[in-house]
Amino acid sequence: RNKIALLVPLAVICRDSPQQLVGVVGLEIHAQIRSNTKLFSASAVRFSSPPNSLVSFFDASLPGTLPVLNKRCVEAAVMTGLALNCTINQKSLFDRKHYFYADLPAGYQITQQRRPIAVDGVLNYSLMGGKKKKNQVVRKSARITQIQLEQDSGKSLHDDLQSQTLIDLNRAGVGLMELVMEPDMSCGEEAAAAVRELQLILQALGTCEGNMSEGQLRVDANVSVHRPGQPFGVRAEVKNINSARNLARAIDYEIQRQIQVLESGGTVQNETRAYDSKTGIFFLCSRFMPDQAVVVQEIRDRLPELPHVTRDRLVHAYNILPEHSFTLVNEDGLVEYFEAVMKQTRMNARKVIGWVTNELLGQLKQQDGSVGQSPISPSALAELLELQETGQISSSGAKQVFQEMWRSPGKTARLIVQEKDLGLVSDTEQLHGICQRIVDSHPEEVNAIRKGNKKVLNKLMGLVQKETKGRADPVLVQAILQDKTS
Ligand SMILES: Nc1ncnc2c1ncn2[C@@H]1O[C@H](COP(=O)(O)OP(=O)(O)OP(=O)(O)O)[C@@H](O)[C@H]1O
Numbered sequence: 003r004n005k006i007a008l009l010v011p012l013a014v015i016c017r018d019s020p021q022q023l024v025g026v027v028g029l030e031i032h033a034q035i036r037s038n039t040k041l042f043s044a045s046a047v048r049f050s051s052p053p054n055s056l057v058s059f060f061d062a063s064l065p066g067t068l069p070v071l072n073k074r075c076v077e078a079a080v081m082t083g084l085a086l087n088c089t090i091n092q093k094s095l096f097d098r099k100h101y102f103y104a105d106l107p108a109g110y111q112i113t114q115q116r117r118p119i120a121v122d123g124v125l126n127y128s129l130m131g132g133k134k135k136k137n138q139v140v141r142k143s144a145r146i147t148q149i150q151l152e153q154d155s156g157k158s159l160h161d162d163l164q165s166q167t168l169i170d171l172n173r174a175g176v177g178l179m180e181l182v183m184e185p186d187m188s189c190g191e192e193a194a195a196a197v198r199e200l201q202l203i204l205q206a207l208g209t210c211e212g213n214m215s216e217g218q219l220r221v222d223a224n225v226s227v228h229r230p231g232q233p234f235g236v237r238a239e240v241k242n243i244n245s246a247r248n249l250a251r252a253i254d255y256e257i258q259r260q261i262q263v264l265e266s267g268g269t270v271q272n273e274t275r276a277y278d279s280k281t282g283i284f285f286l287c288s289r290f291m292p293d294q295a296v297v298v299q300e301i302r303d304r305l306p307e308l309p310h311v312t313r314d315r316l317v318h319a320y321n322i323l324p325e326h327s328f329t330l331v332n333e334d335g336l337v338e339y340f341e342a343v344m345k346q347t348r349m350n351a352r353k354v355i356g357w358v359t360n361e362l363l364g365q366l367k368q369q370d371g372s373v374g375q376s377p378i379s380p381s382a383l384a385e386l387l388e389l390q391e392t393g394q395i396s397s398s399g400a401k402q403v404f405q406e407m408w409r410s411p412g413k414t415a416r417l418i419v420q421e422k423d424l425g426l427v428s429d430t431e432q433l434h435g436i437c438q439r440i441v442d443s444h445p446e447e448v449n450a451i452r453k454g455n456k457k458v459l460n461k462l463m464g465l466v467q468k469e470t471k472g473r474a475d476p477v478l479v480q481a482i483l484q485d486k487t488s
Pocket residue numbers: 026027028029030182183184185186224225226227234235236237275278
């Protein structure tokens with residue numbers, strides 16, 4: 003069950019060329035449904051609880067117990083299906099998938115195969131690419147064959163010292179959505195971008211927490227290679243991947259491996275699981291209860307703003323670049339932070355983006371922190387930006403203040419400007435004096451300016467700023483220097 007992929011960082015270029023063998027990738031994604039109770043029983047769903055403390059008779063498959071379908075799980079799957087442009091089947095059926103494994107006490111998993119809850123969807127996602135590489139948003143899509151509701155299995159805990167395996171059934175019966183996708187992708191980078199987008203959508207919907215390292219989102223990658231125009235090759239399955247980055251690496255490694263196998267005259271083996279005989283239908287026999295009805299239209303009305311809509315909205319509302327909308331949406335809490343700052347400052351959005359993505363994210367990345375842990379609140383940052391915007395401090399001064407605010411949380415920008423004497427020097431007389439000294443000591447530059455080389459003026463402005471440690475009011479300095487060199 004635990005095929006471990008050997009991970010070697012390799013990049014596969016996502017490009018079609020008629021002679022070359024290229025990768026074909028289809029994902030199966032298991033998303034644990036965010037719900038208080040399991041799919042068919044009232045046991046609680048919780049992580050890191052004592053082993054076997056969340057197990058009802060049904061979860062342990064004791065005879066005489068019956069499943070009761072959890073409405074919340076159905077709603078989550080319907081909502082996810084709607085967000086992914088699926089058709090919702092008004093009537094769907096459960097099937098039994100029989101296989102024998104210690105952490106599956108019934109000997110079968112209740113899943114959906116023939117008539118799943120949602121079908122025919124599409125996941126739209128984007129990559130950073132383009133000719134100049136990585137500065138253009140390239141839009142892609144991958145079709146979703148179906149979304150099926152199914153039970154999670156228990157967990158096997160291997161005790162190597164005593165060479166025995168212990169079973170924890172806390173996870174047995176937790177609701178999963180399996181998203182089966184068409185083989186529409188061609189390399190690891192695409193798969194990773196698609197999974198990241200899906201993760202954002204699930205989190206926006208609240209139907210799955212989407213944490214890959216905790217196993218809430220598990221991705222199996224089916225990988226094959228072929229020559230474009232030819233039928234697909236035999237697929238191998240790569241499992242147990244715990245991050246989007248490792249997913250990309252594992253897929254690219256597998257594509258390269260298969261290309262090498264084929265080019266050296268070998269054949270790719272279809273590595274399938276031993277336990278997937280798909281027999282038997284399971285009917286959920288229950289009386290119709292009106293309060294248990296799931297109304298698709300009601301869920302459609304409740305859909306929250308999805309990540310691609312958020313990105314479009316940000317681009318239009320603030321006139322920012324598409325790539326910046328990706329940065330904002332990708333970082334948990336950053337959209338809210340940015341919009342809160344925007345409400346409280348007159349500074350232009352693109353300048354604010356610079357502050358948020360360079361200064362704020364830069365600091366957070368250094369400390370491996372999240373936006374929620376920023377010692378500088380949106381309103382504190384807005385206050386600082388206002389000082390810059392109204393010409394009370396220069397942009398380099400503002401950056402110094404930012405660093406100081408980071409070090410001493412609670413101190414306002416205004417206070418730091420006072421304490422450190424970082425305010426802009428706009429005392430005309432004082433600036434006149436400084437400018438005169440610079441003009442007197444640089445006759446060649448002044449001559450060049452008088453002959454029409456206006457660029458040299460910037461050099462003089464730089465010298466004034468050097469003398470005032472970047473605190474001179476740039477507008478005033480420019481006016482004074484222009485006057486003195488005309
Ligand atoms: N030639 C191929 N190359 C790459 N991927 C493929 C190819 N053919 C099918 N796939 C992908 O394989 C996956 C098949 O998933 P599906 O759940 O239907 O069957 P399974 O893998 O046999 O079942 P299980 O759920 O037990 O893993 C899909 O994601 C599909 O896109």
